[in-house]
Amino acid sequence: MLNSNFVKLAETLNKLCVKGYNTIDKSDIFDCLKSDFSLEWDNEILMQEINTLVTNKFIILKYQDEEVVCLAFTEMGEELINRINIARQEVQKTKKPNKKDQGVQSEKPVATSFDLSVSASQNAIMSSLSPKVTANTDNKKTLKTFLIGLLGGILGGGISGAIITLLVLFL
Numbered sequence: 113m114l115n116s117n118f119v120k121l122a123e124t125l126n127k128l129c130v131k132g133y134n135t136i137d138k139s140d141i142f143d144c145l146k147s148d149f150s151l152e153w154d155n156e157i158l159m160q161e162i163n164t165l166v167t168n169k170f171i172i173l174k175y176q177d178e179e180v181v182c183l184a185f186t187e188m189g190e191e192l193i194n195r196i197n198i199a200r201q202e203v204q205k206t207k208k209p210n211k212k213d214q215g216v217q218s219e220k221p222v223a224t225s226f227d228l229s230v231s232a233s234q235n236a237i238m239s240s241l242s243p244k245v246t247a248n249t250d251n252k253k254t255l256k257t258f259l260i261g262l263l264g265g266i267l268g269g270g271i272s273g274a275i276i277t278l279l280v281l282f283l
Contacts, residue, residue: 123148124145124149125141127144133183136183141181
């Protein structure tokens with residue numbers, strides 16, 4: 113499940129990583145989390161969140177010790193980062209900044225779910241990251257599309273088979 117710590121850590125690791133495996137000082141991760149999101153984590157919380165990323169197959173953890181972690185983003189992890197960036201851009205495009213919000217906007221953390229205590233833009237970011245639930249009307253359209261495709265396959269296969277049979281008989 114996506115939660116704010118999950119997203120914040122993914123963004124922080126993306127900021128500190130390059131392509132491939134990266135050996136990162138835990139102190140650098142703590143510094144980025146504090147400066148970007150005003151979070152103060154200890155080693156235990158950091159490792160729990162890293163293990164969450166590993167469990168969800170967003171990163172590969174090669175090794176860790178008391179001071180450093182060595183990890184790499186997977187394709188799914190890179191896709192997560194792309195989706196987070198796209199969601200942030202969409203929210204910034206749709207939000208018309210007020211004079212009050214202009215200075216405060218960058219200081220707010222990302223929302224983890226629909227939460228009344230955070231701004232609407234943060235909820236929009238998280239909603240664009242979560243999978244979309246489709247309505248029942250989409251199932252009817254999918255069934256109709258499937259049946260049309262099946263009919264086309266049967267007719268196309270029958271016609272092709274008839275042509276091949278005629279060619280074999282007459283040639």
